[in-house]
Amino acid sequence: MARKKRKKKKTTRRAGPKVWLAAVLTVGALFAFGDDNPAFRRLFLDVVSEVMLNQPVTKILGGGARIIDGDTLDVDGKRVRLHGIDAPESGQTCRRRLRIWDCGAEATRALERLIGISAVTCEKRATDRYGRMVGTCHAGGRNLNARMVRQGYAVAYYQYGGRAYAADEAIARARRAGIWSGRFVTPADWRKGKR
Template sequence: MRLFDILRAAIILAVLAAAVEMLSRSEHLEGRAEAVDGDTLDIAGTHVRLAGIDAPELRQTCERDGRLWRCGEAAREALDEALAAGPVSCRAEKRDKYRRPLGFCTVGGTDLSALMVQKGLAVAYLGKAYQRDEAEARAARRGLWAGTFQPPADYRAEHPRAP
């Protein structure tokens, strides 16, 4: 009976070790990409959500100088322009609630999340990674910070996706 218990414990440990290895493995995606919106890109059919930021939704508008402007579309255009500089490289360690990889992505060494926040077309989201970039964009009144806007998370709450 003792040998059986030892074998069972060894099998359980091996299964747990394999599960930990699988969960800790990061995904690496590379290639040409295009912007889906201001914080999501498509690499060969895989949608990757930029980690650490939140950009206006595609249909979202913001106010500047007393006029509405299509800040969601402007964010997508800015990301698309950055992606045109060359192939993208993304490292994703998690997935979001839609099962998209959450990636830290670069083009030519430029961190795309930082770039979007520096341009004022995205806000720092869930963490401290891009708060300094956001503070600089806010102080310079770039992008969203040149007027008023509804935070993207609040906009999504008021305009939920259809199931």
């Protein structure tokens, strides 16, 4: 008995809604913002990549910022905790050789210097147990979360998405930057009373 050969149907794949959304957003951003705004461009690319990775994109804040400490900001009246990093607490001290220094206050000043007079944009990733928005923030084209870790004024907070900043932490350690220039208690342990 001879088998009949079946003709293979040609199937064409159609672009899904994510692809169309990304395309529309890209074209819209190019027309609306051009090449003059690197901070928006970086934030925009972060949003598009999250859409493509099937992670929900939620609220984006922007505007003036007031620095609370090395990992917390107030952006237009909304408290924002920097995602994936943990900076020394206000009042926390570290040791560099025989000298004790106020690494908590220095982390706050480092974040102030990073922001300068730039507007801050923050993309929400979660809400913490205190009701604060947890997000990735940018100012002047710089990822504030990554820069704080790379400069040695925060550690990657592995329990809360800090894996993204592991390379930045390795660079800070190798350079002995910030808190890595001496001995310190991790901010999480400091909060637990380990001094």
